[in-house]
Amino acid sequence: MTKVAAGFVIFRRFTGVIEFLLLQTSYGEHHWTPPKGHTDPGETDLEAAYRETKEEAGFTKSDFKVFENEKFTLNYDVKGKPKTVYYWLAELTNKNVTVTLSNEHQDFKWLSVQEASNLAKYEDMVNLLNKCHTTITEKYNK
Template identity: 50%
Template sequence: MAKRAAGFVIFRRIEEQIQYLLLRASYADFHWSSPKGHVDPGEDDFTTALRETREERYLEEDLIIYRDNPQILNYNVKGKPKVVIYWLAQLKDPNKEPTLSDEHTEIKWLSKDAAKDLVGHKDNQDMIEEFHKLILSV
């Protein structure tokens, strides 16, 4: 059975710019990703996404969450399948900065292209691109 994780691709609008929040993991390959975490037993994906986001100091009321268009990533970690579901979420107050948990070492707010470059993985890049199209359509 695949491990499951869930989170939000959080963006903010600074004047006319759209910026994406990325966090650098404090473990393994120190990769960059949107806030996410493993689904705990008895927890649904969306509850996991909210819990993980709270760890970065954002509450549900801080966000406009687009629940109708989740993106699901399927990949392998150390040869084992993993499924990660992301929802798009806009930060209502673009000046509210996250607080790093011990799971992360750095944060960055980046343009779409810079975010895609930093995450590196094609499925993650495609997800950012799809969410960017959604942002431009709303």
């Protein structure tokens, strides 16, 4: 049975530079990832993405804008079992909110696409970050 998770690739551009939020896990290999988590029974993928972002980064729905038509899917194996993760592109719009980490993470960084790609351990995450950056610059550049 495939595990399903959902989250947001959150970016901000308050200084004119596009920066992505990555969280460092406090378990396993301490990899860096956008906020995401498993969907609960009866919960939609988008509801799970909002809930997990609140739990892992402290952001509420009013802190960011979700581009619901910009949905990306990653498929990979974790410990030999299939996992599907759905990510939506989201822009932090509240300049005053700060990241509040849960115990699942030990650090966070706002990074350029190049810096984020350097920290992201997995090729599919690097590809996702680059796809998101291209989407922002081609479709949503102010």
